[in-house]
Amino acid sequence: MRVLIAQTAQDVAKIAADNVLEGLVAHGAGTTPVLGLATGSSPLGLYGELARAVKEGRADFSRAQGFALDEYIGIPDTHELSYRQTLINEVCQVIGLPEQDLHTPQGIADSVQAIEAAARDYDQAIATAGGIHVQILGIGSNGHLGFNEPGSALRSRTRIKRLAAKTRQDNARFFDGIEHVPTHCVTQGLGTILEAGRLVLVATGAGKAEAVTACVEGPLTASCPASVLQLHPDAVLVLDEEAAAGLK
Numbered sequence: 001m002r003v004l005i006a007q008t009a010q011d012v013a014k015i016a017a018d019n020v021l022e023g024l025v026a027h028g029a030g031t032t033p034v035l036g037l038a039t040g041s042s043p044l045g046l047y048g049e050l051a052r053a054v055k056e057g058r059a060d061f062s063r064a065q066g067f068a069l070d071e072y073i074g075i076p077d078t079h080e081l082s083y084r085q086t087l088i089n090e091v092c093q094v095i096g097l098p099e100q101d102l103h104t105p106q107g108i109a110d111s112v113q114a115i116e117a118a119a120r121d122y123d124q125a126i127a128t129a130g131g132i133h134v135q136i137l138g139i140g141s142n143g144h145l146g147f148n149e150p151g152s153a154l155r156s157r158t159r160i161k162r163l164a165a166k167t168r169q170d171n172a173r174f175f176d177g178i179e180h181v182p183t184h185c186v187t188q189g190l191g192t193i194l195e196a197g198r199l200v201l202v203a204t205g206a207g208k209a210e211a212v213t214a215c216v217e218g219p220l221t222a223s224c225p226a227s228v229l230q231l232h233p234d235a236v237l238v239l240d241e242e243a244a245a246g247l248k
């Protein structure tokens with residue numbers, strides 16, 4: 001695991017974007033990169049830097065495919081708070097990744113079984129695309145990765161998960177009150193995430209310090225799902241000083 005600490009938000013974004021672009025080359029993406037995409041606040045600057053690279057002719061995502069890390073259950077994918085819609089606004093329209101090549105887990109269906117079957121198909125779609133070259137990640141203040149909450153199996157596949165109380169609280173800022181935050185989601189599993197060629201995790205702010213310390217220096221444990229990064233041969237963490245404050 002490589003841990004890179006930057007001083008400003010701009011530097012974090014730039015270093016993270018450089019590591020994404022380098023990772024695409026290192027893992028043989030060529031002209032058809034396959035990106036794993038996180039939503040949330042952490043990677044927004046990184047996506048902005050990827051957009052700058054496109055403008056400057058250093059990157060091209062017009063033939064890329066994107067696979068979202070997760071999706072809420074019960075929110076139609078055309079709703080502005082669905083992760084699909086969020087990624088269309090914050091990634092597709094920013095870096096020029098075609099909307100039809102953005103894949104998101106299915107969070108609405110007539111039955112739980114149908115959502116479970118679609119989750120299995122999602123892992124298959126990643127495999128059919130040839131695997132994810134670079135997976136972009138944030139980390140939850142409780143150590144979650146994707147929406148693999150504490151207690152998640154370390155080799156899990158894409159599946160339905162219940163959101164932890166802490167995650168619902170953290171995400172209430174996007175909704176009109178915590179009661180509107182979905183209780184369940186579909187998330188890439190930890191095993192799915194570990195199959196990507198490179199993992200680039202961005203964390204900023206003091207609220208992430210404890211989770212970052214557990215991820216980097218703690219034991220490999222389902223209590224801190226992000227600790228699975230310790231198992232990955234090409235994982236890069238890009239942190240600001242506040243998020244890195246607990247590291248020795």
Ligand code: F6R
Pocket residue numbers: 037038039040041042043069070137138139140141144145146147
């Ligand atoms: C988002 C995701 C989550 C977030 C994490 C951090 O797709 O899977 O794991 O990366 O909750 O969220 P922010 O970046 O908003 O602090």
